[in-house]
Amino acid sequence: MSAGPVDSDSGLQAPAARASADRRIVDPTTAPAAVGRTGPAPPLLEVDRLRTYFPVRGGVFLTAKAICKAVDDVSLNIAPGETLGLVGESGCGKSTLAKTVVRLLKPAGGSVRFEGTDLAPLSRRELKPFRREIQMIFQDPADSLNSRQSVGKILEEPFVVHRLGSAEERRLWVARLLDTVGLPARAADRFPFEFSGGQRQRIGIARAIALRPKLVLCDEPVSALDVSIQSQILNLLLDLQRDLRLSYLFISHDLAVVKHVSDRIAIMYLGRIVEIGEADEIYARPLHPYTRILLAAVPDPDPRKRRRLEVVEGDVPTPINPPSGCHLHPRCPYAEDRCRVEAPVLRDVSPSGAPPHRVACHFDL
Numbered sequence: 001m002s003a004g005p006v007d008s009d010s011g012l013q014a015p016a017a018r019a020s021a022d023r024r025i026v027d028p029t030t031a032p033a034a035v036g037r038t039g040p041a042p043p044l045l046e047v048d049r050l051r052t053y054f055p056v057r058g059g060v061f062l063t064a065k066a067i068c069k070a071v072d073d074v075s076l077n078i079a080p081g082e083t084l085g086l087v088g089e090s091g092c093g094k095s096t097l098a099k100t101v102v103r104l105l106k107p108a109g110g111s112v113r114f115e116g117t118d119l120a121p122l123s124r125r126e127l128k129p130f131r132r133e134i135q136m137i138f139q140d141p142a143d144s145l146n147s148r149q150s151v152g153k154i155l156e157e158p159f160v161v162h163r164l165g166s167a168e169e170r171r172l173w174v175a176r177l178l179d180t181v182g183l184p185a186r187a188a189d190r191f192p193f194e195f196s197g198g199q200r201q202r203i204g205i206a207r208a209i210a211l212r213p214k215l216v217l218c219d220e221p222v223s224a225l226d227v228s229i230q231s232q233i234l235n236l237l238l239d240l241q242r243d244l245r246l247s248y249l250f251i252s253h254d255l256a257v258v259k260h261v262s263d264r265i266a267i268m269y270l271g272r273i274v275e276i277g278e279a280d281e282i283y284a285r286p287l288h289p290y291t292r293i294l295l296a297a298v299p300d301p302d303p304r305k306r307r308r309l310e311v312v313e314g315d316v317p318t319p320i321n322p323p324s325g326c327h328l329h330p331r332c333p334y335a336e337d338r339c340r341v342e343a344p345v346l347r348d349v350s351p352s353g354a355p356p357h358r359v360a361c362h363f364d365l
């Protein structure tokens with residue numbers, strides 16, 4: 001049976017996989033810097049001009065009153081073995097983007113290509129093989145794990161759904177999965193509520209990797225955990241990436257966490273990507289005013305360097321009837337008339353030969 005769960009025989013040592021090993025958190029205060037990729041690989045995932053809209057209903061007859069453009073014209077790629085970090089404030093569309101990629105939500109337009117195949121027109125049956133390849137890890141595993149099922153049953157389910165193995169083989173695979181994520185074999189007989197938050201996230205991770213996916217969408221996987229537990233779970237994700245050559249879309253509102261695990265980072269604001277580039281580059285040379293606002297909000301150990309940019313306060317807009325032109329203009333210290341009417345496109349501002357660094361701003365900042 002070739003479709004077994006995790007074992008340690010892959011021996012893959014791609015550049016990005018080595019990079020993930022180097023990023024393990026030894027001590028949170030002296031963590032080594034991320035090692036960059038050595039060259040571009042063809043994309044595993046290609047998201048092109050993706051749009052996901054929700055009708056906003058109101059009134060007695062619940063008629064559609066407005067449209068929430070949660071994901072509005074988003075394009076991004078993820079290479080094999082790569083981690084793309086996705087950062088933005090709550091409500092900017094990060095979860096909606098991930099759910100649209102795994103087709104928990106249907107897009108209003110655009111395409112999601114996985115290894116070259118456009119998933120958007122596929123039927124449920126045609127999508128099934130791709131559901132093995134793309135998995136999701138959620139913020140709160142308590143919500144995503146069936147509390148009435150034992151951990152063994154939860155972890156066996158992906159194999160049952162995909163008709164893999166005998167009952168005996170599945171028991172063996174579940175035991176191996178538990179071992180891989182650092183839980184004892186006897187955990188199979190217990191229920192999710194008997195575990196701590198960190199242990200429950202290990203169960204969520206075990207379920208996500210059961211079918212050996214190529215891409216895992218991690219939606220705020222450590223945001224609900226204590227800081228001390230966060231690094232253990234991040235290290236587990238990095239080890240799994242190295243051993244299984246996983247690609248991650250790693251979503252967080254915490255730039256410090258994202259920087260640590262990501263090869264590249266995309267910054268999202270009200271349904272749109274406003275800046276995307278190499279993780280180190282985004283940190284060293286943040287260009288979009290919104291990225292600078294986010295970075296200014298990350299506490300700097302040196303108090304003299306804190307709050308480098310004057311943040312313009314004001315109502316935080318929503319993707320329901322967002323501001324015209326550049327969505328940031330009501331909060332941007334540099335906004336001019338043009339920004340109120342014309343939406344800037346993402347343009348590459350990197351020096352020739354350097355990896356792409358794209359920014360959606362009218363100005364050279």
Ligand SMILES: Nc1ncnc2c1ncn2[C@@H]1O[C@H](COP(=O)(O)OP(=O)(O)O)[C@@H](O)[C@H]1O
Pocket residue numbers: 054055068070088089090091092093094095096097318319320
């Ligand atoms: N199922 C839904 N129905 C209607 N609106 C939704 C739904 N899911 C999300 N939204 C709206 O879409 C926007 C983006 O939400 P979300 O993707 O959850 O943001 P994030 O994950 O960045 O916090 C929000 O304004 C949210 O209210």
Ligand SMILES: [Mg+2]
Pocket residue numbers: 094095096219
């Ligand atoms: Mg979310």
